[in-house]
Amino acid sequence: MAGCASKQVAEPGPLTHFSDSLDLSPVMAENRQSTLPEDWYRKAVFMEIYVRGFKDSDGNGVGDFNGIIEKLDYLKELGIGGIWLMPMMKSQDNDHGYAVVDYRATEKDYGTLEDFKRLLDEAHKRGIGVIVDYVINHSAALNPLFKDSQHPLSDKRDWYIWSEDKQFWPRWDYENTWHEGKHGYYYGVFWSQMPDFNMKNPEVLEFHKNNLRFWMNLGVDGFRFDAVGSLVENGNGAMFSQPENDQILQELQQTLGEFDNRYMVCEDPTGSLRVGKKESCGSAFYFGMHKELIASATYGWPSRDLIGAVKRAPHNDMAIMLANHDSFAGNRVIKQVGGDETSYKMAATLLLTLPGIPFVYYGEEIGMGHGEKAFGDHALRAPMSWNSDPDTAGFTTAKRMFRLPAENRATYNVEDELKDPESLLSFYRSLINARNNIPALQTGDFENIKQDAASLLTFLRKAEDAEALIMVNLGRKEATARYQSLDNKIWTPAFTHNVDAVNASNGEMVMPPYSIAIFTRHL
Numbered sequence: 202m203a204g205c206a207s208k209q210v211a212e213p214g215p216l217t218h219f220s221d222s223l224d225l226s227p228v229m230a231e232n233r234q235s236t237l238p239e240d241w242y243r244k245a246v247f248m249e250i251y252v253r254g255f256k257d258s259d260g261n262g263v264g265d266f267n268g269i270i271e272k273l274d275y276l277k278e279l280g281i282g283g284i285w286l287m288p289m290m291k292s293q294d295n296d297h298g299y300a301v302v303d304y305r306a307t308e309k310d311y312g313t314l315e316d317f318k319r320l321l322d323e324a325h326k327r328g329i330g331v332i333v334d335y336v337i338n339h340s341a342a343l344n345p346l347f348k349d350s351q352h353p354l355s356d357k358r359d360w361y362i363w364s365e366d367k368q369f370w371p372r373w374d375y376e377n378t379w380h381e382g383k384h385g386y387y388y389g390v391f392w393s394q395m396p397d398f399n400m401k402n403p404e405v406l407e408f409h410k411n412n413l414r415f416w417m418n419l420g421v422d423g424f425r426f427d428a429v430g431s432l433v434e435n436g437n438g439a440m441f442s443q444p445e446n447d448q449i450l451q452e453l454q455q456t457l458g459e460f461d462n463r464y465m466v467c468e469d470p471t472g473s474l475r476v477g478k479k480e481s482c483g484s485a486f487y488f489g490m491h492k493e494l495i496a497s498a499t500y501g502w503p504s505r506d507l508i509g510a511v512k513r514a515p516h517n518d519m520a521i522m523l524a525n526h527d528s529f530a531g532n533r534v535i536k537q538v539g540g541d542e543t544s545y546k547m548a549a550t551l552l553l554t555l556p557g558i559p560f561v562y563y564g565e566e567i568g569m570g571h572g573e574k575a576f577g578d579h580a581l582r583a584p585m586s587w588n589s590d591p592d593t594a595g596f597t598t599a600k601r602m603f604r605l606p607a608e609n610r611a612t613y614n615v616e617d618e619l620k621d622p623e624s625l626l627s628f629y630r631s632l633i634n635a636r637n638n639i640p641a642l643q644t645g646d647f648e649n650i651k652q653d654a655a656s657l658l659t660f661l662r663k664a665e666d667a668e669a670l671i672m673v674n675l676g677r678k679e680a681t682a683r684y685q686s687l688d689n690k691i692w693t694p695a696f697t698h699n700v701d702a703v704n705a706s707n708g709e710m711v712m713p714p715y716s717i718a719i720f721t722r723h724l
């Protein structure tokens with residue numbers, strides 16, 4: 202309407218059909234069985250793996266599925282029973298993978314669907330379960346679904362959250378969460394390139410459930426759900442932790458329940474305990490606990506809220522960790538402990554003995570540092586240090602890598618640490634394997650035992666027919682631990698570090714600095 206003085210409204214033009222390229226068909230649960238032991242995830246120590254950064258198998262400088270397959274025996278010997286793969290679906294970002302372009306395709310850099318299937322099979326042969334990151338809150342802006350939804354008359358319009366007028370819904374850092382689209386404005390809480398799905402639309406939830414079944418039919422053992430505190434919005438100021446989120450997560454639990462033996466764990470940094478409840482996700486990363494673990498290890502005594510935090514957990518299925526791929530959760534552990542391996546081992550001990558399902562972030566087991574010349578999240582996601590090679594750290598045969606290796610690869614790497622019985626890797630291996638042989642440490646209830654000495658942390662883990670007694674001296678001075686039945690004739694030593702278990706008698710045990718003793722007994 203040339204010459205019209207009123208506000209110009211762009212004509213939407215013809216409908217687009219980009220999403221015809223996607224497989225959106227309904228999926229039924231077909232391959233329901235699992236070859237893993239029942240409740241494998243309750244007993245397992247998990248490793249979180251950034252596929253791009255773990256191992257490059259084909260010499261193009263980017264980690265891939267086949268690279269992980271090469272290292273499954275390494276993980277098995279470390280005692281790992283579960284793997285969480287950070288997003289492995291086709292993404293727009295070509296980096297972290299949280300901007301998904303196709304929910305039923307693999308990231309091209311990582312390998313084919315066949316490669317992925319082989320990874321599942323090879324992991325299962327070794328008794329290792331594989332869960333994958335599922336990004337349910339948002340897609341990539343380049344996802345064909347969102348591209349179609351740009352048109353006001355598209356049948357995908359209501360799959361996302363659109364408004365004709367610009368809105369201002371500030372998030373935690375006062376950035377606006379609304380972005381200008383081709384015709385109208387859309388909501389995207391994290392980034393303009395990651396538009397939020399309209400999770401109130403039942404079609405969207407069905408779409409996600411079908412995708413979950415698609416991956417479970419292939420043999421995926423469960424999911425880590427990203428950003429579940431952000432699923433549903435009820436207006437400005439009501440964008441997080443809305444009650445509808447719990448309802449959705451319960452429905453997803455039911456979808457996983459169509460298959461045997463699957464595990465789901467959720468991420469909500471500000472609502473861990475709530476989301477972890479059975480009435481919501483059933484398991485969640487226990488943000489906050491990670492700070493108590495590190496603080497206790499670095500102070501040399503249990504932090505003021507350590508025991509309280511343990512007791513507040515709704516059950517033993519909470520996922521615990523020391524650090525992960527996000528810088529808001531802290532630096533690599535070696536930085537957090539100021540390079541002190543003794544504190545590092547104490548932190549690992551708390552992670553692997555207190556209640557919860559432990560998640561080790563790849564490289565944590567060797568004390569891997571930040572990526573060279575990298576900042577923020579990128580520094581936490583360096584290529585794994587397999588050896589001391591100054592150029593590649595053994596990650597690839599390529600000259601160029603997607604990112605520079607870790608700055609401490611010369612001193613902290615798998616090859617050297619495997620030869621050193623005092624290394625962090627040897628410590629993680631022996632403690633994880635000890636844990637794998639002590640059922641009470643995996644699932645037992647927690648009971649704190651008070652001690653006079655401030656540096657001591659002692660507690661019981663009580664299972665049905667066995668219990669474990671864990672005694673740790675976090676401090677740099679000798680201390681005497683007391684427990685009425687403490688005697689090495691009653692309790693069998695299962696793991697010790699810096700102490701001889703024969704010291705236990707008559708309800709007492711002298712604990713040298715930085716010592717650990719784990720005993721077990723049958724009931």
Ligand SMILES: [Ca+2]
Nearest residue numbers: 257259263265
């Ligand atoms: Ca590669």
Ligand SMILES: [Ca+2]
Nearest residue numbers: 397431432433
């Ligand atoms: Ca949302």
